[in-house]
Amino acid sequence: MKYHFSRKQLCIPYAVFLVCFVIAPLIVILYYAFTNGEGSFTIDNLTGFFTSKNTIGTLFYSVLIAVTTTCTCLLIAYPIAYILARSKMKKKTVLMALFIVPMWVNFTLRILALKEVLTMIEGNLAFHPFLNTIIGMTYDFFPFMILPLYTTLINLDNHVLEAAYDLGAGKIDAFMKVTLPLSLPGIVSGVTMVFLPAMTNYVILDMLYNNTYIMGSLIGSYFNAYDWHSGSMISIVLLLIIFIAMWATNGFTEKESERKSIL
């Protein structure tokens, strides 16, 4: 008898793969986060995280770095996405490509290039560790911000803007009350794309001689110290932050679609 496969069975390998290599590792770190070396249940890792000045300080410092990086990226990228999306230039796709091309170069090589230039300007990178980190992260994550912004802005219905002008809105009014709210989904997805890597990418700090810790460096240091349990706890904390962010932004996009349906 010939075996007949149905199309839906094609997803079985991928489903199995996802269970084995995506779901299972998360369950394992959840287990490790709440056990100690002897394998018995404990919440010491959790209380340890929230009572240690060191880890809490690291959490705050990563949030500070991530917020600053995200804001800088947004402030630089929004005008660019806006200018390119609203202009009638023929070559705007080429210009857009120019902003995206560096993203394909290996990020460590890009940071290396930036490091050499910053060293030339500042002499010693140790003088401005925070500033250099923000420059480095902005340099690296900036394309992730510009892409979603450009896509939402270019899909923006021109008629809505014209209607706003017809109803007597000034340029600033129209921007604040029409363009900005309508581009919110792009802003949200750009922010989520930049915020998390900025909290965890400790290699950029490392390469630019910033010896402060962020959340990612904690995992790295526990990994190097073979402390699987504390490392798992930090991973769980990071996962929680991601889930909260996803939940919050889902709320945003739902509101957005409601608003769109009203329009």
Place this chain on the structure above:
Amino acid sequence: MIKKIMRSLWLGIVLLFIYLPILILAGYSFLDTPTIGASGSFTLQNYVKLFTTPELLDMISGTLSLAFQCAVISTILGTLGAIGAFYSKKGMRNFIVTANQIPIVNADVVTGFSLCILLIVVLGMDKDTFIPLIAGHVVLTSPFVYLSVVPKLKQMDYSLYEAALDLGASARQALFRIVMPQIIPGIISGFLLSVTLSMDDYFITSYTKPATFNTISTYVVNATRGSNTEVKTALWALSTLIFAIILLVVLISNITANRKAGEKNDTNEI
């Protein structure tokens, strides 16, 4: 007028910020000085060093072969997953959509760390087998293959598949001759995305790689950590080379895309 100048000025300044470091590095990769800002004379020694140092060659070929292998595996897995999930019942599809989202939103550090715990600490796998490393990279890249194939499936005309079956094609023939050709652009872009993501990754690689194996990312980070200044200028050459290749690919794809668009316009006019 002033507004127009302001706009171009902003675009120009940001482009300068993006390209200046890469271009300065490119310029200095052709000079014999190891410090940026100093003057030197023209030489190709950095490029010679890049292609004659065994350590550097191993690192480059290792990165490329890893990226290629992972891209092949994740393209097959992700494409099959996308086709299967597209025709599956809601429960299965929701599972795949959700699980597929996890590696994308998750921090690479967490993905790498959790895989290392499961495969190496719990299951006791040997890092030198490359299995943890390849698994990690496929976890990183296959969701993106899935995401680039799904829109093509959505755009596809459903009745074509049915028509093929009515005309006597088997399910397998219909899949390979009707569905595949229509989703091939998605598969190709998924493959290319996989290659670049795999080449770019540092965190998953460093948590799952064999001790002596290095990709570009881990090599560069180690080289900048230590006082290893001999290879530093060879890395400038590598950066310049990669940048030039990418620029070339983008230019070519842009030109062919323009030509295709031009052809389309011509036929429209006729």
